[in-house]
Amino acid sequence: MINRLWHYFSDHIDWPLLLAAMLLAIAGLTILFSAAGGEGSEKLHTQLRNMALALTVMWVVANIPPQHLMRLALPLYVLGLALLVSVALVGEVSHGARRWLHLGVGRIQPSELMKVAIPLTLAWYFHRNEGASRIRDYAFAAILLLIPVALIAKQPDLGTALLISASGFFVLFFAGLSWKLLLGMALAGGAAVPVAWSFLHDYQRQRVLTLIDPTSDPLGAGYHIIQSTIAIGSGGVIGKGWLNGTQGHLDFLPERTTDFIFAVFGEEFGLSGNIILLLLYLIIIGRGLYIAANATSLFGRLLAAAVTMTFFTYAFVNMGMVSGILPVVGVPLPLVSYGGTALVTMMVGFGILMSVQTHRKLT
Amino acid sequence: MMLGDALRDQERDLRGFRLRLVFAFILVLLACGLLVSRFVFLQVIAYESYHTQAEANRITIVPVVPNRGLILDRNGVVLARNFSAYTLEITPSRLSSLENTLDRLSDVVEITPRDRKRFKKLLEESRNFESLPIRTKLTEEEVARFAVNRYRFPGVEIKARLFRDYPLGTSASHVLGYISRINQTDVDELENEGATNNYKGTDHIGKTGLEQQYEKELHGTTGFEQVETDAGGRAIRALSRTESISGNNLILSLDINLQQVAEQAFGERRGALVAIDPATGEVLALVSEPGYDPNLFVDGIDQTNWDALNGSEDRPLNNRALQGAYPPGSTFKPYMALAALELGKRTPQSAINDPGFFNFGGRRFRDDKPGGHGYVDLYKSIVVSCDTYYYMLANDLGIDAIATFMAKFKFGDLTGIDIKGEKTGVLPSQAWKQKRFKQKWYPGETISVGIGQGYNAYTPIQLANAVATLANGGVMMRPHLAHALQDSRNGKEVLVAPFKERTIALAPANLEFIKNAMAGVNKEGTAMRAFAGAEYVSAGKTGTSQVVAIKQDEKYVENKVAERHRDHALFIGYAPVDKPKIAVAVVVENSGFGAQAAAPIVRQVLDYYLLGKRPTAPAPETTDEEGD
Numbered sequence: 001m002i003n004r005l006w007h008y009f010s011d012h013i014d015w016p017l018l019l020a021a022m023l024l025a026i027a028g029l030t031i032l033f034s035a036a037g038g039e040g041s042e043k044l045h046t047q048l049r050n051m052a053l054a055l056t057v058m059w060v061v062a063n064i065p066p067q068h069l070m071r072l073a074l075p076l077y078v079l080g081l082a083l084l085v086s087v088a089l090v091g092e093v094s095h096g097a098r099r100w101l102h103l104g105v106g107r108i109q110p111s112e113l114m115k116v117a118i119p120l121t122l123a124w125y126f127h128r129n130e131g132a133s134r135i136r137d138y139a140f141a142a143i144l145l146l147i148p149v150a151l152i153a154k155q156p157d158l159g160t161a162l163l164i165s166a167s168g169f170f171v172l173f174f175a176g177l178s179w180k181l182l183l184g185m186a187l188a189g190g191a192a193v194p195v196a197w198s199f200l201h202d203y204q205r206q207r208v209l210t211l212i213d214p215t216s217d218p219l220g221a222g223y224h225i226i227q228s229t230i231a232i233g234s235g236g237v238i239g240k241g242w243l244n245g246t247q248g249h250l251d252f253l254p255e256r257t258t259d260f261i262f263a264v265f266g267e268e269f270g271l272s273g274n275i276i277l278l279l280l281y282l283i284i285i286g287r288g289l290y291i292a293a294n295a296t297s298l299f300g301r302l303l304a305a306a307v308t309m310t311f312f313t314y315a316f317v318n319m320g321m322v323s324g325i326l327p328v329v330g331v332p333l334p335l336v337s338y339g340g341t342a343l344v345t346m347m348v349g350f351g352i353l354m355s356v357q358t359h360r361k362l363t
Numbered sequence: 364m365m366l367g368d369a370l371r372d373q374e375r376d377l378r379g380f381r382l383r384l385v386f387a388f389i390l391v392l393l394a395c396g397l398l399v400s401r402f403v404f405l406q407v408i409a410y411e412s413y414h415t416q417a418e419a420n421r422i423t424i425v426p427v428v429p430n431r432g433l434i435l436d437r438n439g440v441v442l443a444r445n446f447s448a449y450t451l452e453i454t455p456s457r458l459s460s461l462e463n464t465l466d467r468l469s470d471v472v473e474i475t476p477r478d479r480k481r482f483k484k485l486l487e488e489s490r491n492f493e494s495l496p497i498r499t500k501l502t503e504e505e506v507a508r509f510a511v512n513r514y515r516f517p518g519v520e521i522k523a524r525l526f527r528d529y530p531l532g533t534s535a536s537h538v539l540g541y542i543s544r545i546n547q548t549d550v551d552e553l554e555n556e557g558a559t560n561n562y563k564g565t566d567h568i569g570k571t572g573l574e575q576q577y578e579k580e581l582h583g584t585t586g587f588e589q590v591e592t593d594a595g596g597r598a599i600r601a602l603s604r605t606e607s608i609s610g611n612n613l614i615l616s617l618d619i620n621l622q623q624v625a626e627q628a629f630g631e632r633r634g635a636l637v638a639i640d641p642a643t644g645e646v647l648a649l650v651s652e653p654g655y656d657p658n659l660f661v662d663g664i665d666q667t668n669w670d671a672l673n674g675s676e677d678r679p680l681n682n683r684a685l686q687g688a689y690p691p692g693s694t695f696k697p698y699m700a701l702a703a704l705e706l707g708k709r710t711p712q713s714a715i716n717d718p719g720f721f722n723f724g725g726r727r728f729r730d731d732k733p734g735g736h737g738y739v740d741l742y743k744s745i746v747v748s749c750d751t752y753y754y755m756l757a758n759d760l761g762i763d764a765i766a767t768f769m770a771k772f773k774f775g776d777l778t779g780i781d782i783k784g785e786k787t788g789v790l791p792s793q794a795w796k797q798k799r800f801k802q803k804w805y806p807g808e809t810i811s812v813g814i815g816q817g818y819n820a821y822t823p824i825q826l827a828n829a830v831a832t833l834a835n836g837g838v839m840m841r842p843h844l845a846h847a848l849q850d851s852r853n854g855k856e857v858l859v860a861p862f863k864e865r866t867i868a869l870a871p872a873n874l875e876f877i878k879n880a881m882a883g884v885n886k887e888g889t890a891m892r893a894f895a896g897a898e899y900v901s902a903g904k905t906g907t908s909q910v911v912a913i914k915q916d917e918k919y920v921e922n923k924v925a926e927r928h929r930d931h932a933l934f935i936g937y938a939p940v941d942k943p944k945i946a947v948a949v950v951v952e953n954s955g956f957g958a959q960a961a962a963p964i965v966r967q968v969l970d971y972y973l974l975g976k977r978p979t980a981p982a983p984e985t986t987d988e989e990g991d
Contacts, residue, residue: 131372174383176376223424233405233413246417267417271406278395285391289384301380309387316394323401 012062012358014291020283021335021350025051027277028261028336034243035256035264036338043257043338050340054347061351065359066300069352073124076117077144083110084151111152111160115345118145118164119306120352122171127299138177145169158204159317159329166313170306174292208327224260227253229324232266232274239270257338259330262322277336281315284308291357300356307349314346425590426564429583430525430851432610434539434573436619437645437846443539443574445525449501451509452494455486458518465497468519471512472498472505481663485544494520499662527567527661533654535622537682538615538782538844540572541657543664561585567661572682573613573844576781580848583610612849614856616645624971625650628964630981634931634951635683637827637842638968641937641946643861644831644840646780647972649824651683676927685780688788688820689950692906693748694935695815697877698829699756700741702768704873708759711876714740721754724807728754745880746888748905750814757813762804765812766792771867772829773839774821779864780842788825791818816909826948830935834902834943836874837867878902882940890934893962899973903936903965905958929953934961938969945972959984 029047036043061069087110122141129137145168153161173182197205231245231253240246245267256264266274288308295301311334318333320326332342405413434443451472458464465482468474478498485495501509501521509521527542545553545568553559562568563585569575586607625636629652638648659668672680681687703709719735721728730736730750736743744752757765770776775790789795791812793804811817824842832839841864847856881902885894889905908931932954937946947965954960963982970976 131376170387173387174380176379176383229405230413230416232402233409234417236406236410236414266402266406271402274402274406275399278398282391282395286388289388293381293384298376305380305384305387309391312391312394316398319398320401323398323405325397325401 058347058351062354073120077121123302167310228263231263427586429607430609432581536654584608616846628982635823641831641835690908691815692908694906753813831946834937901938906933932960
């Protein structure tokens with residue numbers, strides 16, 4: 001009986017992935033306790049609740065076979081698109097951007113749904129046309145991707161738009177987008193930089209300029225970068241020790257429980273801590289790519305590879321931004337930053353990976 | 364065969380896919396390598412520098428707050444200035460126990476329970492982790508005593524800060540307004556304007572009056588300083604400094620001497636006065652009595668003073684000149700007469716025989732003078748202020764024709780003066796009543812509109828704007844208080860250009876006739892005593908406006924009515940008649956006939972402005988009979 005129950009719960013769990021994810025989450029809760037300072041216990045409780053919810057969601061997704069996930073792809077995409085359009089029309093403006101939609105009970109951010117819907121839809125699309133993928137399939141897939149991206153960029157939420165484009169791009173790449181085209185795109189992209197510049201909002205330009213020279217705006221946008229690099233740098237090789245960070249605790253660091261939590265981590269655990277954190281991420285990426293390599297269907301392969309690479313992109317962009325080599329875009333550090341929405345989205349991704357891995361024999 | 368091909372294809376695809384996985388993983392490793400090399404740079408190579416910055420000498424960015432611009436009158440008299448004083452400031456984030464520190468601190472400098480309460484309130488409202496003043500305006504002795512004990516109080520510092528001061532106190536208080544501590548509403552507004560950075564370190568912001576209107580110009584640009592601080596948060600040395608740019612000085616069109624002459628002319632009475640240069644729209648005086656002392660608000664007004672000001676029946680915080688809406692009474696008559704001439708309903712010769720009343724719809728509208736004025740033509744109707752004439756005229760014109768004509772003079776409309784809070788008042792019309800009361804207009808209601816009663820309600824600034832327009836031959840200049848903005852660094856002035864609001868097309872002969880009749884009012888009419896012996900030729904019109912309706916057959920007896928229910932006295936006028944330099948409108952609340960209470964105030968204002976004569980006492984009440 002107990003044995004059957006155990007199987008019921010564990011059959012679709014991928015243990016290496018879950019273990020690495022839990023280690024990351026524990027690192028996250030540890031540093032959250034420190035970063036939140038006096039309000040530690042309260043945020044810790046909330047985050048534990050978020051974690052429980054996210055794990056449940058992950059388990060549910062892991063139990064859905066890939067071919068069922070496939071059926072969800074198009075409806076999710078259409079729903080996400082409809083919500084994005086309604087945000088553009090009647091969304092709520094917060095901090096100068098129109099991102100939120102009020103739905104009676106609460107407000108939601110439809111771009112979050114798109115983070116899942118895009119890889120699902122594109123993987124489904126290529127799976128449907130398997131064996132016959134031609135250039136116009138890539139073009140159509142690109143259009144499927146660019147419509148929601150344009151809507152999100154218009155909000156404006158450039159960070160999310162870029163990350164969603166990345167997730168879609170990964171599907172295209174793994175589906176076999178020709179190398180020549182990739183090279184061409186890279187060159188064209190380089191040439192388009194001056195054009196894109198003219199479309200950026202002032203605050204977005206400021207972020208890029210600030211990256212190049214943070215001291216040009218020490219009271220404004222540059223403040224975050226100056227303070228977070230000081231925090232990380234002052235951590236040294238072994239760090240100042242847990243709860244002993246000064247930058248974080250003296251309120252020099254903005255957003256120190258959410259987007260900039262890595263600065264607190266780097267200050268208190270130093271270079272060694274950072275490398276361990278990176279290794280944990282690498283284990284997850286390696287496992288994810290391994291799952292993709294062994295997947296039995298094209299859908300599973302594309303989805304698993306794209307989800308894994310997107311996950312890495314989040315981690316890379318966040319750490320790059322906090323350590324001052326990428327512009328400041330609002331991206332949380334996966335599984336570590338405080339906040340429920342992003343956590344659930346990440347765990348949905350893990351659920352997908354587990355579903356792909358554990359349903360192989362059954363398909 | 365076919366199946367074999369497909370399988371081969373699939374296998375080739377799979378190989379391609381796995382190749383791409385390897386490629387992606389290599390990219391991941393490269394990205395990780397990039398991050399690691401960045402970490403190595405920050406945490407190993409540049410460690411010393413960052414460690415120093417974070418630990419031994421934390422670098423903080425200190426905003427350098429700009430000096431707020433001065434406010435000066437047209438002759439350079441300072442109306443708002445800054446003075447520097449020492450404050451004792453606490454950075455709460457550097458303290459282990461606030462209560463404990465405050466207790467120990469109170470042995471060194473006096474800290475009253477009120478200071479503590481105020482500080483707690485500041486703490487709740489404050490942004491980020493600023494240093495907040497626990498005491499302001501320390502004495503030299505207190506500064507010295509703290510300096511000796513400084514080592515005992517990390518996180519507590521003496522700072523020299525600038526304070527706003529309004530040296531003339533209540534004088535022109537409604538014009539100047541005041542600055543006060545930035546609250547959450549201000550923060551939100553600054554955020555919307557994207558001005559948050561420029562207000563780092565700034566504690567005060569303009570809340571009303573010119574201080575609010577010209578906040579941007581007065582505030583200036585915040586500079587900043589990179590400062591090394593020790594572990595206790597005290598500045599050790601500045602690393603770099605970008606100077607702040609002081610705010611611009613605001614030079615007003617207001618003549619503070621004239622303003623004070625006008626204020627004193629009111630004595631203890633309540634009311635408002637606006638004086639405008641008709642040719643430019645420059646506001647020369649803008650009085651609302653009683654005033655208040657804006658200095659009380661600068662560092663947070665205490666409850667006692669606030670209750671006294673806010674609860675007073677006299678409403679000293681109200682800017683009556685812009686917000687008080689008064690029926691214009693008989694000061695409306697010159698415009699009614701002008702409307703009649705322009706619309707062809709009357710000629711200068713049109714005359715009536717006034718029996719002292721006008722019957723309409725079964726109601727009797729009485730003239731102020733029992734028995735009537737006898738034979739009255741248009742000139743005399745203004746000079747003696749004959750009500751019956753205007754009852755009939757209003758009836759002939761109809762309410763909508765009146766409203767259309769009066770709208771040209773911006774009655775019931777914002778004049779656009781450069782202070783916030785202007786009220787529109789009421790210019791009654793059929794459409795207005797339908798909208799306001801969902802009722803149709805009754806023709807009987809038109810009758811009293813003719814003498815400036817009924818639903819009519821205008822602000823003193825509107826009355827002044829209208830009479831200035833009349834004096835300026837129908838050309839309306841937008842009233843404004845700012846004369847110039849002066850760059851505080853080099854003294855360069857940027858003048859505020861006069862703005863022509865509109866030109867009202869009026870037949871010159873009609874305009875001349877009305878002006879002549881208004882000159883008649885001061886020479887031989889209702890204001891003749893108030894202007895007896897003046898060394899210039901002036902024009903005017905008296906008015907009295909009812910506060911409470913009187914019954915049909917009851918005569919208004921001044922001393923029988925409760926003080927607050929007594930009529931308001933009004934006067935509009937300008938001088939000199941041939942080339943007007945000043946136009947004035949005045950309302951004196953609850954003081955009876957316009958000729959008795961309001962005209963003498965204008966006489967003193969004109970005497971000072973045109974001749975430089977200073978009155979020695981508040982304006983007397985003359986005995987001009989029949990004031991209306």
